[in-house]
Amino acid sequence: MRGFFRGVLRAQRLWVQGGGPGWGAGYCHWRPIHSCSALVYRRHGPDLDQLRMEQWDFQAIGPHSVRLQMLAAPVNPADINMMQGTYPILPEFPAVGGNEGVGEVVEVGDEVTSVRVGDWVLPVDAGFGTWRTEVVCEATELLRAPRDVSLLGAATIAVNPFTAYRMLHDFQQLRPGDTVIQNGANSSVGQAVIQIAAALGLRTINIVRNRPNYEGLSADLKAMGADYVITEEELHRTGLGLILQEVPKPRLGLNCVGGLSGGLVLSHLDSGGTLVTYGGMAKKPLQIPAKSLIFKNISLKGFWMTQWKRNNRKDLHLLQSVVDALCAMLRSGQLTPPRCVLVPFQQYAQAIQATVQPHQPKQVLLMQ
Amino acid sequence: MRGFFRGVLRAQRLWVQGGGPGWGAGYCHWRPIHSCSALVYRRHGPDLDQLRMEQWDFQAIGPHSVRLQMLAAPVNPADINMMQGTYPILPEFPAVGGNEGVGEVVEVGDEVTSVRVGDWVLPVDAGFGTWRTEVVCEATELLRAPRDVSLLGAATIAVNPFTAYRMLHDFQQLRPGDTVIQNGANSSVGQAVIQIAAALGLRTINIVRNRPNYEGLSADLKAMGADYVITEEELHRTGLGLILQEVPKPRLGLNCVGGLSGGLVLSHLDSGGTLVTYGGMAKKPLQIPAKSLIFKNISLKGFWMTQWKRNNRKDLHLLQSVVDALCAMLRSGQLTPPRCVLVPFQQYAQAIQATVQPHQPKQVLLMQ
Structure with missing residues (x-):
């Protein structure tokens, strides 16, 4: 358990090599074959004006990797605290914002068996950087969500309902x-x-x-x-x-x-x-x-869900079982998504500003 | 765990039938063959003037019973709180004061094998009523203490060192x-x-x-x-x-x-x-x-030692193992009794009054 406090997220999609203004093709010795729009920040600050939409390029996926199109990603208070630098775990820079969301698999590496093209998936860990249109990651960084639940349901179960579910089971x-x-x-x-x-x-x-x-x-x-x-x-x-x-x-x-x-x-x-x-x-x-x-x-x-997931990071079966149980509740109507405002991805600044106001419904960025 | 809060001690040596002024031999249909001096109270009150020394008679012991001569018994803050009525468990009246102490076995019932005449023993549970010269109880209410530790050590390990020992092991x-x-x-x-x-x-x-x-x-x-x-x-x-x-x-x-x-x-x-x-x-x-x-x-x-002992009341082996471990530390000098003032039993009022003063050493009543 030691050392997690004020830790640094080192796994910020290192294989997504930086694009952005200072990272032209001239600096790359690999050939970008895909690109995405991502909400990126390079410093912490209270005013949240450090977030910029950038174009990031990335190369062909490896045998164990997966390429996703992000579909929807909420703006949660923890995302704001991470940007402000007040959360107990912080990303390395450049950082892509967002910890929760749902994506659709559009390409899988040759060795990947856990997910297939067309699957909906959720990130396992915090610090995934969900505020972008596309992402390449390892297949082991993902949990599956069935496609017969609502998009908003899938986009919002991995933090709050997950927390509620574990607290009702673990103590x-x-x-x-x-x-x-x-x-x-x-x-x-x-x-x-x-x-x-x-x-x-x-x-x-x-x-x-x-x-x-x-x-x-x-x-x-x-x-x-x-x-x-x-x-x-x-x-x-x-x-x-x-x-x-x-x-x-x-x-x-x-x-x-x-x-x-x-x-x-x-x-x-x-x-x-x-x-x-x-x-x-x-x-x-x-x-x-x-x-x-x-x-x-x-x-x-x-209870801190981020730490719970990390403690159980190697037991993907357990993590998946929680998602499955929550999705079954979504499907049956026992669990409904919270009141959400859908915000087109380009209008992200509006979603960020609304999240820091009191008594606002959850802001969910729509990428597609 | 339910119902222990503000419970009533029902085990107050029911087989020690009351003596005292109102309880003459004319009211007894059994033949008293032993008697003891006991510090008795029949009401709660803040001033502690309700404690009286009384002569109590009791009859011949049963096959599973043991008769002890109490040797030494401390006055602990919990004893005072019990008399005042502010402790979470309270005795039935008439109550004999004192929860901790060491006695010597002077007689055992025919079926008793766990202790022998001459053994030093400590009460298992709170509410034993240790402030008296003699007591008859079931053998299962007692733990053994070896006679090669100091009398003060044996008289004072069952509450404070016991608490310290369990807290260092259980959490x-x-x-x-x-x-x-x-x-x-x-x-x-x-x-x-x-x-x-x-x-x-x-x-x-x-x-x-x-x-x-x-x-x-x-x-x-x-x-x-x-x-x-x-x-x-x-x-x-x-x-x-x-x-x-x-x-x-x-x-x-x-x-x-x-x-x-x-x-x-x-x-x-x-x-x-x-x-x-x-x-x-x-x-x-x-x-x-x-x-x-x-x-x-x-x-x-x-941590509440009284409750811990009750939770483990049926596992006398476990309870005895703690006493054995503490007595081994006493024997080796790793554990020494606290600073004590020895008070002759008749001068109990002095010990009670000293215990409610701040910064006083522990008062220990000596019965023999």
Whole structure:
């Protein structure tokens, strides 16, 4: 586990040799046979104006390689943090933005058996650089997605639903009828938790902040499968009393807020329960009373999907099985893509700027 | 794990039928053949004036029972909290005080093979009621202590050194040369951690609060085997920089303070490390930044020895193995009893009052 913190992404498609203004054909001793448009940055900075669309050339693919046309790639908060230089892993320069997305295989090397031309594929690891029209990579860097799910579904399962799925599986042995409690229930991961938990037969208690359109939000989350939706204020005031007449005390709590809200989730866990933190939106530390740890035997853990995937990088079968399970839920309608705005690739700046604004739907770049 | 919180101790030596003023021989239909002096309370209260010395009679022992003469029993903070009614498990009334101590077997039932007359023994579980001169219990409620260790050593290993031993074994797979960091290093458990860790070949970084006699305290802890002693202020100022040139980053942190001090231990753990909380002396919640959980994969756990023993109540072999390991350390001098004041049993009130004062050595009641 050592050394992953503030690591550098060294695998930034090294076989995609640079094009761009300073990289004319005169500097190449190989013959470019393909080219792509890519959103590239060469420095970190808070204003995100360092991103430029460049033309990159690349050569013929090797025997183990695959050429993809990217179809769609979302702009996620982690992509922004990577560009700003504030994410715990950072790319080498020049870097292509984007960590998530779906591509279609258009060419495979002679030795490749894991994917075929026409397959939809997703990157295994963070730092793939999905914001481009075409990419060449090793076949082992890809997971397959079936073509009978929606494009938006395939483009957006590998980060948030993947996180939700693993958190519901890795920390407590939950069985149908068991209860999960979470804050930030309206976040992208929160919504995926609601849907995946419902598909697994789990009950969810969903905490949201009070807001003008609370009734509408509550109805939306319940339509997704939320069993209970409750505001932080209401939970402070009434506790879980009535809810616990219907469902068992939660053994798993999910926290993406921190501060008092995280403590609120913790304080409603059953003895022996686990609080999993995967975000810190409030930018305030969790407040943990010693007695919860000692006398209620609560454990606190963190979840970081990027690291989970790296820890399991060699077990492609496991990684593929998560994608398969999520795609089955997409296909059956148990899991729906989040609310998205589709942005033509050329208008990327608009998608970037929208992502840093609060309460915006997910921006998804469309390459084709 | 459910239902242990605020549980009631139901095993309070039910076979020791009550004596005392209201319980004359006229109320008994059995023939008392032994009696003992016991420190008894019949209500909870903050002032601790509810404790009375009473004479209790009891009948002949059964085939699986054992009669002990108690030799020595400490007054621990948990004993005080039980009397005050603030501990998470509470006895039924009438209750005999004391959870720890050493007794000598003076009589065994016909079917008892696990202990013999003359053996030294320790209670397995909390709520034993060790503050009395004699007791009858089931043989399965006892662990053996060898007679070639000091009386004070035997009387004081079952709570604090036991806690230290388990915390060093149960949360991280530590090997000789690995590092442990703890706050409250001068506490009873903290001192046991220093000694047991040294016996196991582990290195310890010991955080204490600054104080007038800091140099003397530091020398004392180093004489016990502490590798490094550092004040909270110094650690805030300089970090672990120089220490980490000599030892690896700690993978296990032990916290009995909470508040900022707990966060200080946490912030110096290696990625993937575990912070174990076993006390909350500062009476302030731990402040845990989300990024420690997510990006450093730190886990937070609690340890409560009483619950650990109950979870393993049926595995007497395991429980005995801990006592044996600790007694071996006592015998070799790797573990020494804490600084104790020996108090004749009749002067118990003095020991109780001293225990609620700060910075007092451990009070140990001597029954014989």
